[in-house]
Amino acid sequence: MSGNGLLVVLSAPSGTGKGTLVKLLREQDENIRLSVSATTREPRKGEVDGRDYFFKTVEEFENMIKNNELIEWVKYCNNYYGTPREFIDRSLSLGHDVLLEIEVEGAANIKEMFPESVLVFVLPPSFDELKKRIIERGTEKSEVIQMRLEQAKKELRYISRYDYVVINDKIEDAVQDIRSIINAEKLKYKRNRNILAQIGICKQEGCIDD
């Protein structure tokens, strides 16, 4: 990973409250940049192209794949989803932390390509609560709700691949948890091998006597 930015991958089953969580995180932490995914799925009511997703036709999306413009992509619920490469590379090199909201297979791909990325799985306080939230959102037809619930169950199987688990019960606590994770990860020695030189104790990594 270039620069000092942290790549934070956030996965959460539908109805976990991911949208609000990401909104608050961005409001509270100016250094966070949100990666916007490309997709071929239909925009939901209120969704804006370029803000919520880059909405693409199947042909456009397949061209992005061919041109290597995506760092990962998957087909899921009969639609393509993918992560544009350029924005992430640029943001990390500028020292920004990049938040990537993607589903579980995409997350596994990211971890493979960026081993220093941090994977966070957001859970609802209970499965009943998850059902309730998906139904209350009311933007989906009943068969779509059922598909999303099944999908949520499938996604939960991937939880062991994640570095951290955050329960979104009280949203402010969940935001604070993710901010703690970002802060702590940046304090890891493995991300600061040059620290003694940085603070003027020595000139080279690892040495203290020069």
Add this chain to the structure above:
Amino acid sequence: MSGNGLLVVLSAPSGTGKGTLVKLLREQDENIRLSVSATTREPRKGEVDGRDYFFKTVEEFENMIKNNELIEWVKYCNNYYGTPREFIDRSLSLGHDVLLEIEVEGAANIKEMFPESVLVFVLPPSFDELKKRIIERGTEKSEVIQMRLEQAKKELRYISRYDYVVINDKIEDAVQDIRSIINAEKLKYKRNRNILAQIGICKQEGCIDD
């Protein structure tokens, strides 16, 4: 490690401001318990037996070693230092986080015995600042100051064994950093393998369909 408590090992060269850091941490986080070390060194002015250290004679200390009452001990600057076992076991099993302030060799021993412990190295903002702080403390003779500076340099060699590095420049930031580390560590999936069962999504670790 029994219970859900986290064992946090804090090492910091003399003059890094460890004392104030620990004081503020304990004030801000009620769940933290401070392990008090046993030592054969002379009490400094203002130090209280049982609060700052358990001050022991060499004979008493060597008896504690024999009776397996210490989880680790070292001889350093011609004095014994060790960590009493019972307090730590009890606190962790009650779910408290235990803060252990020890020097670098002791820390390595702890990590070996408790692989799930978290090692944090606290650094001064610069080596010049470290010298200044040791000299300003003014409680030590000049040859002791020199010995402590040499010791600090030796301790810095161990930094790569630590999980996290915190720079104590602004004390409030350093306190916040350590609190982030504790919070984030508890959110790690490896410490929450039973999470899906805990929130009622399934009955057994790893399963989601039962």
